[in-house]
Amino acid sequence: MAENKKQRSQRKKKRIQSDIVDTEKKDLRNKETNIIAFFFVGLFVATIVYLCVFNIKDAGRVINNPYNKRVDNQVNKVVRGDILSSDGTVLATTVTEEDGTEHRYYPFDNLFCHSVGFSSANGMKTGVEQSQNFYLLSETDNILDQIGNDITGEKAKGHNVTTTLDVELTKTAYNALKGNKGAVIAMEPSTGRILAMVSNPSFDANNVDTDYDEWLTYESSDSVLLNRATQGLYPPGSTFKIITALAFIRQNEDYYNYSYKCDGQAYISGGTTIACFDHTVHGMQTLQDAFANSCNSAFSTIGAGLNKTSFINLCNTFMFNSNLPVGFEYSTSIMSVTEQSSVSEMQETSIGQGKTMITPLHNLMIASSVANNGVMMKPYIIDRIDDAQKRTVVQYSPSKIGTVMSSEEAEYLTECMREVVLSGTGNSMRYSSFEPAGKTGSAQYDDSDNYHSWFVGFAPFDNPQIAVCVILEGGYSGIPSAQFVAKSVFECYFGS
Ligand SMILES: [Zn+2]
Numbered sequence: 022m023a024e025n026k027k028q029r030s031q032r033k034k035k036r037i038q039s040d041i042v043d044t045e046k047k048d049l050r051n052k053e054t055n056i057i058a059f060f061f062v063g064l065f066v067a068t069i070v071y072l073c074v075f076n077i078k079d080a081g082r083v084i085n086n087p088y089n090k091r092v093d094n095q096v097n098k099v100v101r102g103d104i105l106s107s108d109g110t111v112l113a114t115t116v117t118e119e120d121g122t123e124h125r126y127y128p129f130d131n132l133f134c135h136s137v138g139f140s141s142a143n144g145m146k147t148g149v150e151q152s153q154n155f156y157l158l159s160e161t162d163n164i165l166d167q168i169g170n171d172i173t174g175e176k177a178k179g180h181n182v183t184t185t186l187d188v189e190l191t192k193t194a195y196n197a198l199k200g201n202k203g204a205v206i207a208m209e210p211s212t213g214r215i216l217a218m219v220s221n222p223s224f225d226a227n228n229v230d231t232d233y234d235e236w237l238t239y240e241s242s243d244s245v246l247l248n249r250a251t252q253g254l255y256p257p258g259s260t261f262k263i264i265t266a267l268a269f270i271r272q273n274e275d276y277y278n279y280s281y282k283c284d285g286q287a288y289i290s291g292g293t294t295i296a297c298f299d300h301t302v303h304g305m306q307t308l309q310d311a312f313a314n315s316c317n318s319a320f321s322t323i324g325a326g327l328n329k330t331s332f333i334n335l336c337n338t339f340m341f342n343s344n345l346p347v348g349f350e351y352s353t354s355i356m357s358v359t360e361q362s363s364v365s366e367m368q369e370t371s372i373g374q375g376k377t378m379i380t381p382l383h384n385l386m387i388a389s390s391v392a393n394n395g396v397m398m399k400p401y402i403i404d405r406i407d408d409a410q411k412r413t414v415v416q417y418s419p420s421k422i423g424t425v426m427s428s429e430e431a432e433y434l435t436e437c438m439r440e441v442v443l444s445g446t447g448n449s450m451r452y453s454s455f456e457p458a459g460k461t462g463s464a465q466y467d468d469s470d471n472y473h474s475w476f477v478g479f480a481p482f483d484n485p486q487i488a489v490c491v492i493l494e495g496g497y498s499g500i501p502s503a504q505f506v507a508k509s510v511f512e513c514y515f516g517s
C-alpha cells in the first residue's frame with residue numbers, strides 16, 4: 022500500500038512537471054505567434070504609410086519620370102485629359118481615330134507651343150504637357166468602374182488641366198511680335214498668375230511627330246524649341262537700372278537731391294568711357310530724370326560708386342544666380358559682380374551691359390515686385406486640375422517669394438518708371454488711358470550696332486493689374502521697339 026502511494030505521488034509529480042513544461046512550451050508558442058502577428062501588423066502599417074506618402078508626395082514625380090513603365094500602362098487605361106485656357110478654351114486635347122489610335126490636337130497650332138508644349142507619339146513631352154503629365158493621365162473612377170473598364174477595354178478620361186493663360190492676350194502678344202525673334206510674358210503682379218507667354222520663332226505643335234528632327238537641326242539662335250520667355254538669356258540693358266537705382270537710393274538717403282550733368286559720355290578714373298545712347302547730351306539730371314531718359318553717363322557713374330557687398334546682396338535678394346520657384350522650364354539669370362570686380366565692370370553692370378544675363382521671366386518678376394509694393398510673387402501657369410466629372414482635384418493659389426524692397430522704395434521706383442512713359446524713353450504710351458509705368462532697354466550684344474530691345478512695365482501705375490515684359494532680338498524689323506509690342510498687349514488687356 023505504502024509502495025503504491027509513493028508511486029502515485031511520484032506519477033502525480035511527473036504529471037505536474039510535464040504540465041509545467043507544456044505550459045512553458047505553449048507560452049513560447051504564443052510569444053512566437055505574437056511576434057509574427059506584430060511583424061505582419063507592422064508590415065501592414067508600413068505599407069499603408071508608404072502608399073499614403075507615395076500617393077501624396079512621390080506619385081507625380083515617379084509617374085512623370087520617363088523611365089517609369091507605369092506611365093505606359095496609364096496610357097493604355099486612360100485617355101489623356103485636356104489642357105484649357107483660363108476661360109475653358111481647349112488648348113490641347115486627345116483625338117481618337119476610328120481604329121482606336123489616339124493623337125494630340127492643338128487647335129491654336131503655334132500659339133501655345135512653348136507654354137502648353139507638346140506630347141508626341143513616342144512619349145516626348147514639353148511645357149504643361151510634361152509638367153502635368155501625372156494629372157493628365159490620372160482618373161478618379163471608383164474601383165467598380167475601373168474593373169468594368171478593365172473588362173470592357175473602355176478607357177477612363179484623364180484629368181483636365183486649366184491654365185492661367187488668356188487666349189486673346191496670347192494671340193495679341195504673338196501677332197505684335199510681327200514674326201520677329203523675341204518673347205512676351207505677362208502676369209498679374211499681385212498674384213503671379215501668368216496671363217500670356219509667347220516665344221518666336223515657334224512651331225506647330227500638331228507636327229511634332231513629323232517635324233521634330235528638323236527642328237533639332239536649327240542653329241541655337243534660330244531654335245524654335247527654346248522658350249525665349251523663360252529660357253532665353255539676354256543682357257538686361259537699361260532695364261537693369263531698376264536694380265541700380267534701388268541700390269543707389271539705399272546707399273544715399275538724400276537721393277532726392279541727386280543731380281548730375283550729362284554731356285553725352287562719362288569717364289571714371291580707373292574705369293572706361295561710357296556713352297549715352299546715340300551720344301545724346303542729357304544735361305542736368307535728377308535721379309528720376311536720369312532714369313526716365315536712361316542716361317548711361319549718370320548710371321555708370323552711380324555704378325562706380327556703389328558698395329559692392331551691398332550691391333551683390335541686393336542682386337542675390339532679387340534671385341540672380343538662383344533657382345526660381347517655378348513649375349516650368351527656365352534658365353537661371355547670371356550676375357557676375359564679385360568683391361574683386363573692377364570699376365569698369367561695376368560701370369557696365371549698372372547699365373545692364375557687362376556679363377549680366379537675364380530671362381524675360383525674371384525681368385518681369387522684378388518689375389512686378391515694384392508693382393506689388395515690394396513683394397515678389399511666385400509666377401504660376403496652372404490654375405487647377407479637374408477630374409472628368411468636373412470635380413476639382415487640385416486648386417493652386419498665389420504664393421509669395423518674399424519682400425524684396427520696402428513699399429516706400431517700390432513707390433519711388435514706380436514714380437521713376439511712370440516718368441519713363443510721361444517724359445522719357447517710353448513715350449509711345451504717354452497718352453494711353455491705362456497709364457503704364459515701365460523701363461525700356463537697348464542691349465548691345467556684340468561689337469556690331471545690333472541691339473536687343475526691351476520693355477518691362479505695368480499698368481495702371483497706381484493700381485497695377487498687369488505687368489508685361491517684351492524682348493525683341495537684334496535685327497528686328499517692322500516695329501520701332503519692344504515698347505510697341507507691350508503697348509498692344511496693354512491695349513488688349515484694357516480693351517482700348
Ligand atoms: Zn546722359
